[in-house]
Amino acid sequence: MNNIPEVIRTIPLDYYLFFSAALFVIGVIGVLTRRNAIVIFMCIELMLNAVNLLLTALSAYRADASAQVFVFFIMAVAAAEVCVGLAIIVMTYRNIRSTDVQLLNYLKW
Amino acid sequence: MQEIVMPINNQSMALLCLFVPLLPLAGFIINGLGNRSIAKGLVSLIGSGTVLASFLITVYLFIDFQANGSRAYTVDFYDWISVGSLQIGFSFLIDQLTLLMMLMVTGIGFLIHLYSAGYMSHDENFGKFFAFINLFMFSMLLLVMGSNYVMMFVGWEGVGLCSYLLIGFWNKNTSYNNAAKKAFVMNRIGDLGFLLGIFLIFITFGSVSYPQVFAEAANYTGGIDSTVMIAITLLLFVGAMGKSAQIPLFTWLPDAMAGPTPVSALIHAATMVTAGIYMVLRSNVLYVLAPTTLEVIAIVGVATAVLAATIGLAQNDIKKVLAYSTVSQLGYMFLALGVMAFSSSIFHVLTHAFFKALLFLGAGSVIHAMSNEQDIRSMGGLRKYLPITFLTFLIGTLAISGIPPFAGFFSKDELLAHVWEHSKVLWALGMLASFMTSFYMFRLVFLTFFGTFRGTEAQKSHLHESPISMTLPLIVLAILSTVGGFLGIPAVFGEGNHILQNYLAPIYGYAQVANAPAVAPLHLDHATEWMLMGLSVAVAAIAAIIAYVMYVSKKTVPVPEGERLSPIHNLIYHKYYIDELYDTVIVRPLMWLSTTFHRVLDVLVVDGIVNGFGKLTTYSSRTLRYAQSGAIGFYLMVMVFSIVLILFLNFFIG
Secondary structure (H helix, E strand, C coil), X not given: CCCXXXXXHCCCHHHHHHHHHHHHHHHHHHHHHCCEHHHHHHHHHHHHHHHHHHHXXXXXXXXXXXXXXXXXXXXXXXXXXXXXXHHHHHHHHHHHCCCEHHHXXXXXX | CCCCCEECCXXXXXXXXXXXXXXXXXXXXXXXXXCCCCCHHHHHHHHHHHHHHHHHHHHHXXXXXXXXXXXXXXXXXXXXXXXXXXXXXXXXXECHHHHHHHHHHHHHHHHHHHHHHHHCCCCCCHHHHHHHHHHHHHHHHHHHHECEHHHHHHHHHHHHXXXXXXXXXXXXXXXXXXXXXXXXXXXXXHHHHXXXXXXXXXXXXXXXXXXHHHHHHHCCXXXXXXXXXXXXXXXXXXXXXXXXXXXXXXXHHHHHHHCCHHHHHHHHHHCHHHHHHHHHHHCHHHHHCCHHHHHHHHHHHHHHHHHHXXXXXXXXXXXXXXXXXXXXXXXXXXXXHHCCCHHHHHHHHHHHHHXXXXXXXXXXXXXXXXXXCCEHHHCCCCXXXXXXXXXXXXXXXXXXXXXXXXXXXXXHHHHHHHHHHHCXXXXXXXXXXXXXXXXXXXXXXXHHHCCCCCCCHHHHHHCCCCXXXXXXXXHHHHHHHHHHHHHHCCHHHCCCCCHHHHHHHHHHHHHHHHCHHHHCCCCCCHHHHHHHHHHHHHHHHHHHHHHHHHHHHCCCCCCCCCCCCCHHHHHHHCHHHHHHHHHHHHHHHHHHHHHHHHHHHHHHHHHHHHHHHHHHHHHHHHHHHHHCCCCHHHHHHHHHHHHHHHHHHHHHCC
């Protein structure tokens, strides 16, 4: 079995770049347009993973392992963030019986 | 040649000098702090006792001074202000003039304190009164004892403050408070001149200490009548104008009669108002270097003397008459200074202090007996009820009118003889004022003490001679007014018998060096002197006779308030409308200017800028807060677009 960097390199780098960019833009548009907090949350995960993918691809092409260290960090942080974020969403739902972010506009003048 | 003034190195003498002003200060502190908690008897004991002690120390200092060959000395305590080349010590200068003033201030001061103990006995703020009057003694002593202009200025301000406090002593009466404010503000105008004069002295001579300034001035190379000298002396004279109530700053003094009568006697007749004369006399070396200023002083003095005397003719308030008389007599003193009759001026200060204090205290005794009635139209016939007051008041009147052998005759005669020598016109005006002085004083006596009683029945039943603490000062002052004149016997009665002139001669030492002809002694031939003397007595006697005919034989009584007067009488009665004139020419435009400045500069410009910043902040915040809508989606969108924009900019520009 070939090692993983070689498998990654079987696909040209440009493809990864375009794919990551597409994923990231989908995430951004999702965050901006959706009103459901959970969907927004998932879109954020999408953006994080787009970055992860990009980092992994570049790591393989450049034979530099330090990018992968970032990936691990991002995964750990994302897990922690999900923990807290979902808890907040649950609490919000319990209070206003909804997960619609448009309703959460109390913090204003 | 003037000998140099040396600091004294005798510790106990220095301490004694220090005690003279410090004792009244202690009295002020004790009586001031214990205002209502100290018994009245103790208050008057502390108040008068401290002043008596000061007087006794002064007498001792005087005797010691005479015994040690009349050598002036300074008493240095510590360096008070020391900045660069400016060295001001807290020190006293003890010389002939200082001792004379100290004796006068503490001596008359003590008598008036004694009198106050009786006069003010019914007042609830007895302690406050004694505290203030003691503070006045302290300030006045500082004024005359200080050995530099700055210390004099401190005393000068101190007496001004005490004058303010005591004029407005009955501060529940608004018009009294206004009189106090008027006195204070008018004095401030003069003080500004004095202060500028001190600055100019420091710039010119590099010092403000008397011995140094006078020694420098004696060797002044700028010549007689240099611009600087005229400026210095005129500025100092502006200060004297304010304090000694000369034209144009005299209108505060008659209003100052709002204060208790002992205050009028002590501050507004005998001591404080003569501070201006003391100051000019102290700076005599500077003044002989500026004859032009002296000419101005003489003219202002004689104008004040005549103007105030005419106003005095028609006043009906017993204290107002005396107040205008004081202004008029102060005018005489300045006239004497103006013609360089320095000794005559201080001689008149001294005799005036005796008889004017006597007259005021006598008036106080009358007011006391009349249950606070001050209008002479309601008096009359008081001779029978107040025999001691009447007799002493009469002596005071004879003294001020210049009838021999009372004190006023000698001083006024000598003064006018000097004026005769200087200018016949000024002399004639002086004689005119003298005539009027005699007239209004006798008018006062005749209306008050002769004829029949014109007051109410209630007042009549209450008439009584004042207590011993009030009559004793009257008697002492009456004796002084009688014999005080013998300090300066004219040359006709024996050359060199002028005790005061011989005594004061050393203080003109520097002036001798600076401008010898100016301070040459007076030499009139005896015939002229006899003639002048005869004339002044005749003028006074004629005025007295006219007053007698008018107010005793014909029993004329000044018309009541509101009745029509002849135009001239009306003009005089209303004091030439000078207060109204000042009000129109100075006060109102100033008020208008202040209001305008307040409206334009203060409210529009200054407040406009400050409030403008506040308003700008509020307005922009109010506008910007709409951006904070609370919609998270909007925030995110703004964020994303901003990041995209930054990236684009970075891409194309960076």
